Amino acid sequence: MKVIGIDLGGTNYAVGLVDETGNILSRIEGKTKVDEGPQAVAKRLSESVKSVMSNTGVSARAIGIGSPGSIDHEKGVVRFSPNFPGWYNFPLAEEIRTHTGLDVFIENDANAYALGEHTFGVARGFDHVICLTLGTGIGGGVITHGFLLRGSVGIGAELGHMNVLPNGPKCGCGSNGCLESLASATAIRKYVEDGYSRHIDSSLFKEKNASQITPKDVFEHAKNGDYFSLSVFNRVVSALSVAIGSLINIFNPQVVVIGGGMANAGDFLLEPVEEMVKDYVLPTMLGTYQIKLSQLGKNAGILGAASIVFERASKR
Numbered sequence: 001m002k003v004i005g006i007d008l009g010g011t012n013y014a015v016g017l018v019d020e021t022g023n024i025l026s027r028i029e030g031k032t033k034v035d036e037g038p039q040a041v042a043k044r045l046s047e048s049v050k051s052v053m054s055n056t057g058v059s060a061r062a063i064g065i066g067s068p069g070s071i072d073h074e075k076g077v078v079r080f081s082p083n084f085p086g087w088y089n090f091p092l093a094e095e096i097r098t099h100t101g102l103d104v105f106i107e108n109d110a111n112a113y114a115l116g117e118h119t120f121g122v123a124r125g126f127d128h129v130i131c132l133t134l135g136t137g138i139g140g141g142v143i144t145h146g147f148l149l150r151g152s153v154g155i156g157a158e159l160g161h162m163n164v165l166p167n168g169p170k171c172g173c174g175s176n177g178c179l180e181s182l183a184s185a186t187a188i189r190k191y192v193e194d195g196y197s198r199h200i201d202s203s204l205f206k207e208k209n210a211s212q213i214t215p216k217d218v219f220e221h222a223k224n225g226d227y228f229s230l231s232v233f234n235r236v237v238s239a240l241s242v243a244i245g246s247l248i249n250i251f252n253p254q255v256v257v258i259g260g261g262m263a264n265a266g267d268f269l270l271e272p273v274e275e276m277v278k279d280y281v282l283p284t285m286l287g288t289y290q291i292k293l294s295q296l297g298k299n300a301g302i303l304g305a306a307s308i309v310f311e312r313a314s315k316r
Contacts, residue, residue, distance in 0.1 A: 003309040004063040010083030015048040017300035022120035023214035036089045046099030062103040064308030066112030114141025116304030122292045126254040130266040134260035136149025138180040164242045188215045191232045203227035219265045245280025259294030
């Protein structure tokens with residue numbers, strides 16, 4: 001079975017034709033241009049769907065879309081997405097179905113990521129999985145007994161908004177001390193901007209202004225022993241470890257997968273997290289889980305979206 005996976009982002013999108021083994025047979029990327037309105041975006045995505053099928057001469061069975069925001073996965077509606085102005089209760093599935101004639105299924109992008117890891121990634125073969133994706137924000141997904149946990153109205157598993165530091169930094173959701181406010185790329189940039197005037201002698205600021213510095217820069221300087229970069233890195237590791245320890249205690253997963261751009265730090269991030277998590281899990285939980293880095297890379301979004309279709313097909 002061949003399906004279409006659409007990784008829909010606020011700035012860019014990617015569309016791929018995917019087979020059941022996870023091979024991407026054809027791929028197209030483009031600018032989302034959300035300012036043009038939801039109908040225009042839906043039409044653009046639909047044209048890309050037609051193009052990837054035309055490139056291979058293969059017709060897809062259905063389309064899966066991983067979209068940020070609150071998603072009504074049963075109706076295929078984007079209820080609300082902060083990076084998509086005007087997308088209130090927009091029937092994205094129906095719009096694309098009208099243009100392509102294919103069945104369309106939508107999930108929150110973090111849930112799609114979890115499905116992708118479970119279907120094609122390092123969580124393949126496990127029935128109890130926690131996935132965290134570390135990027136501009138922090139998304140999460142939970143697989144339990146082999147099924148995606150969605151919650152009563154389909155918007156559960158907002159793992160980035162679990163509180164790990166009461167009275168901590170203000171989060172974009174309006175609360176304080178969420179994991180996202182402490183360990184996301186946005187949080188790292190804020191640490192850097194706030195610390196610039198007090199740590200001007202840090203090697204981090206020798207070649208770039210604070211506004212130009214990325215999490216990758218911080219991790220590289222931390223690796224080289226820069227004191228300020230290490231302090232930022234350690235805050236990230238601490239927050240992640242508290243959160244992962246709590247999630248292990250709650251869900252008893254076989255594997256915790258860390259993905260997103262920050263996972264590119266590799267063992268430099270993984271090893272201290274693995275060690276510190278031990279301080280926060282119940283003694284009976286020790287040895288029952290693994291923590292792994294995602295290996296899906298730039299294909300994670302497309303494969304996650306395609307996995308939505310494969311999951312639906314498995315239930316029929």
